[in-house]
Amino acid sequence: MKIGIIGPGALGTFLAGIIGQDHEVILLGRKDLPLNRVRISGKTDVESSIQYSINPSDLTPCIYMIFCTKSYDTKQAVELVRPHISPDTGVISLQNGLNNERIISEFVDPERVIGGVTSHGITYRSPGEVFHAGQGYTYLGLYPKGTNEHVYGFAHILQEAGMKVEMVDNIYGHIWQKVIVNACINPLTALTGLKNGVLLEHRELRDFMEKVCYESRDVAIKHTDLPDDDILKEVERVAEMTADNHSSMLQDIQRGRRTEIDCINGAIVDAGKSVGAETPLNHLLQTLVKGRELSSLRSI
Ligand SMILES: NC(=O)c1ccc[n+]([C@@H]2O[C@H](COP(=O)([O-])OP(=O)(O)OC[C@H]3O[C@@H](n4cnc5c(N)ncnc54)[C@H](OP(=O)(O)O)[C@@H]3O)[C@@H](O)[C@H]2O)c1
Secondary structure, eight states, rough: OOOEEEOHHHHHHHHHHHHHHTEEEEEEEEEEOSSSSEEEEEEEEEEEOOOOSOOGGGGGGEEEEEEOOOGHHHHHEEEEEEEETTTTTTEEOOOOOOSHHHHHHTSSOGGGGEEEEEEEEEEEEETTHHHHHHEEEEEEEESSSSSHHHHHHHHHHHHHOOOOEEOOOOOHHHHHHHHHHHHHHHHHHHHHOOTTTTHSSSSSHHHHHHHHHHHHHHTTTTOOOOOOSSSHHHHHHHHTTTTOOOHHHHHHTTTTTOGGGGHHHHHHHHHHHHHHHHHHHHHHHHHHHHHHHHHHHTTT
16 A cells, blocks of 8 residues: 655654555655655664655555645645545645644545644654654544544554554544644743743743633634543643653754744634634734744844
8 A cells, every 4th residue: 555645854754664664655755865764763663665755746646645744834735746646545634733634625525634633752863764752642533523434544554553543533622632732832842942841840831831721722612622621631741741852842943943833823813813712822922932933043
C-alpha cells in the first residue's frame, strides 16, 4: 500500500519511519534532498527505506495522504497535491490547530477527510533524522464526526506500526481539546521563555492559564462537545507530563521561526467571533506572540 506524507519535518519523518516498516512511503518536501532512508531514535528505534520527492505527481496513486506541514502551510500544500488525490484516497491531518481539516474539506470529499490529534513528542535533527522524545495517544475520526472504513483502515496501519490509536466519534471535540491545551501552555512559555512545568509552579501564571482555559472552553462548547468535562485538569496534566520541555512555540521563537499562534489562539478568537463570544485573553496572547515573533525574526 502506498502512503503519501506531506512535510518532511519532525512529525512527517517520524510517521515515514514507522509506517515505512511495512508500507511503501512517499515523503513530499519542498527542498531537493538526497533522501532514501529515515531514522528514528529515542523512545522508538527504527530505520526505514522511503521514497523522497519534491514532485506532487509522485503521490499518485496513494491510498492515504497525511498532512504534516505546520498549520499555516496547510492551504498551500492542499492546493499543490489536490490534483493527485484519487477518489479512493483517505486524507488525514495530524497537525495542531483548529482549521486544518476544514481547509482540507474545501478541496476533498468530506467522506474521506480524517481528523487526528497525536500527543507524541518528536524533535527534528536533520533531513531524515528525528528524535522521539515522548510516547502518546493518537485519536482519529471522520471529520468533524463519525467513523468509516477509511478511518478504520488508517488506524489499523498506525496500530500495526506500534502506535496507540483510538477511533473516536467526535474528533472535532478532541481537536478543540488539544487546541485549548496548546492555547494555554504554548504562548505563555513562548513569551516567558519558561519550560512547561514552571507554569504550574507560579501562582500568577497558573491563574492566568486557568482564565485562558475557561475563556477558550466557553467558545469550544458553543461549537462542539469536549471529550473531558474538566478541561483545566487536562491542561494541568499535559503541563505536568511535559514539565521539562520547551513548547514547540517557544522553540519556534528561539529559532526565529514563525509560530502556529494564528491557528491556535487566533483560531479561538475567530471561533469566538462567529458565535458572539468575547476572547480578550486569547487575543492578547495572539498579539503579544506576534510581536515576539517579529522581534525574533528581525534579530536573526
Ligand atoms: N513535532 C511534534 O512533536 C508534533 C506532535 C504533534 C503534532 N505536531 C504538529 O504537526 C505539524 C507539523 O509539525 P512539525 O514539528 O513536524 O513541523 P516541522 O518540523 O516544521 O515540519 C513541517 C514540514 O512541512 C514542510 N512543508 C511546508 N509546506 C510544504 C509543502 N507545500 N510541501 C511539502 N512540504 C511542506 C516544511 O518544509 P520546509 O523545511 O521547506 O519549510 C517542513 O519540512 C504542526 O501542526 C505541529 O503542531 C507536531
